[in-house]
Amino acid sequence: MNWRRFLRRVERDRRAACDLAFYLETETEDNLARGMPLDEARAAAQRKLGNPGLIREEIYRMNTIAVLDSLRQDVVLAVRNLRHSAGFATAAVLTLTLGIGANAAIFSVFYDVLVRPLPYADPATLYSVGREIRNAPSGLSAAQEFAAWRTECHALAAVASWGDAEFNLTGQEGPERLQGANVTADFLRVLGVNPLLGGGFTAADGLPGAPAAALLSYELWQRRFAGDPSTLNRSVVMNAKVYRIAGVLPARFRFPADFQPAVMAVDQSPLRPVWGGPNIHLVNVIARARAGVTQAGLTADLSAVSARYHSQMPVYYWNPARPSRVIAQPLVEQLVGSRRAPLVALLGSVGVLLLLACVNVANLQLARSGVRQREIGMRAALGASRARLAQWLIAENLVLSGTAGLAGVVVAYALLAILQASHIALLEQPGTFEPGWVLWAVTLAMSLAVGILAGLLPAMAAAKIQLNEALKRGASAVLGGRRASVRPALVLVQVALALVLLMGSALLLRSLQMVLAVKWGFQQQGLLTVRLRLIESHYDTPDKERAFADALLERLTALPGVESAGLTSSLPLTGYGLGGTILFEGQPVPPFSQRPSAPILMVSPTYFTTMRTLVLAGREFSAADNQDTQPVAIVNATFAKRFFAAGYAVGKRIQLGGSREYVTIVGIATDIRHNGRETAADPQVFLLESQRPVNRVNVVVRTRTNPAALASDLRAAVRSIDKEQPIYDIETMEERIRQSGANRTVETWLLTSLGLVALALAAIGIYGVVSESVNQRTREIGLRMALGAQQADVLRMILQRSLLLTSAGIAVGAGAGWYLVRYLQSLLFGTPPRDAAAIGAASLLLVWTALAAAYFPARRAAHIDPVATLRCD
Amino acid sequence: MLQGTLDMLILQTLVLGPSHAHSIAHWIERRSQDILQVEHGSLYPALYRLEDRGWIASFQGSSENNRKARYYRLTPLGKKQLAAQTSRWERLVKGIAGILRPADENAV
Secondary structure (H helix, E strand, O other), rough: OHHHHHHEEEHHHHHHHHHHHHHHHHHHHHHOOOOOOOHHHHHHHHHOOOOHHHHHHHHHHHHHHHHHHHHHHHHHHHHHHHHHOHHHHHHHHHHHHHHHHHHHHHHHHHHHHHHHOOOOHHHHEEEEEEEEOOEEEEEEEEEEEEEEHHHHHOOEEEEEEEEEEEEEEEEEOOOOOEEEEEEOOOOHHOOOOOOOOOOOOOOOOOOOOOOEEEEEEEHHHHHOOOOOHHHHOOEEEEEEEEEEEEOOOOOOOOOOOOOOOOEEEEEEEEEHHOOOOOOOOOOEEEEOOOOOOOHHHHHHHHHHHHOOOHHOOOOOOOOOOOOOEEEEEHHHHHHHHHHHHHHHHHHHHHHHHHHHHHHHHHHHHHHHHHHHHHHHHHHHHOOHHHHHHHHHHHHHHHHHHHHHHHHHHHHHHHHHHHHOOOOOOOOOOOOOOOOOOHHHHHHHHHHHHHHHHHHHHHHHHHOOOOOHHHHHHHOOOOHHHHHHHHHHHHHHHHHHHHHHHHHHHHHHHHHHHHHHHHHOOOOOOOOEEEEEEEEOOOOHHHHHHHHHHHHHHHHHHHHOOEEEEEEEEEOOOOOOEEEEEEEHHHHHHOOOHHEEEEEEEEEOHHHHHHHHOOHHHOOOOOOOOOOOOOOEEEOOOOHHHOOOOOOOOOOEEHHHEEOEEEEEEEEOOOOOOOOOOOOEEEOEEEOOOOOOOOOEEEEEEEEEOOOOHHHHHHHHHHHOOOOOOOEEEEEEHHHHHHOHHHHHHHHHHHHHHHHHHHHHHHHHHHHHHHHHHHHHHHHHHHHHHOOOOOHHHHHHHHHHHHHHHHHHHHHHHHHHHHHHHHHHHHHOOOOOOOOOHHHHHHHHHHHHHHHHHHHHHHHHOOOOOHHHHOOOO | OOOHHHHHHHHHHHOOEEEEEHHHHHHHHHHOOOOHHHHHHHHHHOOOHHHHHHHHEEEEOOOOOOHHHHEEEOOOHHOOOOOOHHHHHHHHHHHHHHHHHHOOOOOO
């Protein structure tokens, strides 16, 4: 095989033709010189040379690559053939397009999230280090412990910490709220990432008393500073403090957490360790292990360092009775671990779908091969070897799968666009995901594999053709008993595969149903929400905070279209932020580590009314409760149930967060699913914001009209009170809920569509097989009817057969599904993976579909005219 | 003609200087007193094969009767190949001769 020669074979053929012509002329001239007449001279020359065509052919063959050349012929032939059977070609290409497209899309996400290395230098040696919390690695540790590891742990090459922070960026463009992070100065060096602009933080930035420094995200730099390189070293004011811009992060920088901070600021306070204070400061720790240090080795070394400080750690952080472990978890595991299960489940499902599509195409091919016997037989008779015939059939499939591959790319991009738009957390950074070459590579690989795989079976069948038979019997010839057993077997496989996918869909639908049945505890329609964090420099006293809250409520309530407005220190679905230990009046005070704790929310008296959250017992907060009256609290139902006997919470007094002041519980509110409907409600305590002012002021507005339309009014109301106060994250409650539940919705939607496509494919398979068998048995059925069989008997006979086939498929599929559903476990809510109802529902759906698919050919069989069938042939 | 001998004969012909296919065939036939008839069906493929191996090179020239013709010439690699093939051929002839003529006669 020589590619250079192959590519130049046409030119060489021309050359050979010239050479041969020259020979003939010269030889003729020689012959003329010998005295022959012209005709004879020419004839003699031609005799001597032999057949020039043959010589050229031999040279041509020397230069070609036989397989490629014949493949080209095959492709041309295949295209012509497929054009003649457009129905088959359309069905096959559509089936494969869906299979290949879905696989290409999911695989590119799979690759991007789970296979592609993290964008850090030598990511395998990066770890997330921290204490375990509730038996799971948290990546969080006390700053003091982090500082000890940094100086004493020899297995570490470098270690940095970060904590999330929020910044109020002020300036000429107006105030803006930024999600940011505080990091130690060596953070980027630990990750091995260089800033796009500037040198990043230096050691000097970390020194006490050094001016504050910050790094900007590429996005913020582009948006707020127009991508101006002179931004470097300029000063900005955030949280009323001057920061020097020490650099801009690369566009593709990935912060090692599930959010991307717009600003990173230096915070070296975790490096000054003092145990024994009343608080510990928790930080996220990112560590780089020394070369050759294993995960176990690193964990052991870190634990050994920590053990030196056990005696100094407060008991609520490290309790000798229930000691928590230090865990070094590979960073990649911490970042993508939670996405593995859904991605594996999705990839498995689309894989099953592709397999199903292959079986479907093979089945269609077999159905067609009956018709094609004569053509294949003719080619064999004309000297095509079996290998050549097989190659021809596979080439035909490659044309199908190649076309499907191209269309599949379109489907894949469309699917990815939907995934990107749906806020699904499977993607790394929604909106920036670019599938790139992986999608094309995997599509190409699948097209080739599918073409060969789906073509193999018909090719094998073609190789078994008996020449004489095929030519003699013509189009009605069939492959005899053997093929008859192949097609039902294929349909059985289709039914089984479809059942597996349907079981998955059923389980996810059931989970979704269970989730949807959970009550939020408030009415989400018509609610507009916004988050505010008061600028510390403007609101440094409780009185100022209280004044702002009062003014804001007053202005909001006065807006047209607003029914009521309330304030809360944390909105549902945005985390808590505040919490505290609880002591009950009249009960013994347990040691610190054993005190129960609960999230605490500061709300305005109008909060519950605005949310339409029912107060089940006692009373709501009223305007009469203020800073001069006794402190009051409302607890939620879970709190009341957990800490008090039924109905006895109201009137009880508690102490919160170590404060000596008693707070009286005046009411019990319905549980609000603060962290989403899939998380059990926490016990919560609501305090009155006027009695305990905080700087977290989040607004809920109950509107009479479309809540989104009020966003600008809301913004204006805040600005009219304080024009430097930024507000951020204006969102309707419904939108918040939609985004929080996007994962489950999209996953369910995806798997259900896959299941339905699988169901359709299985139905096509059943229809094909039954209708073929009806065709074959026309005479037999006619005979039966002539002998007295009724239409109903024939109908029953045909349906029974397809039911048998379906049942066998269901049995196989249920077995496989029983084993495979455990991969879905982590995606389920409120239903066990081996849910009999799900299997039953999926099976029933398949049975009904199978019966429906078999009904049409069966009815045709029942209407056979016995006289006509017996007379023909 | 024996397999492989045509290649050697073509190479040998070209030692004398570049030549086109027609005269190569003629030359072989004449030198062998017409004992060896060059089958043209194999001459042309052989020329292409030798060219592919780099033993001969071709160029466009004009023939004695001023026609455009493709000329072939020996390359250094071809010269080496010819020497190797010739010595192998001579050994072969010697061996066969030894068998055909009894040892008591003087060997060639």
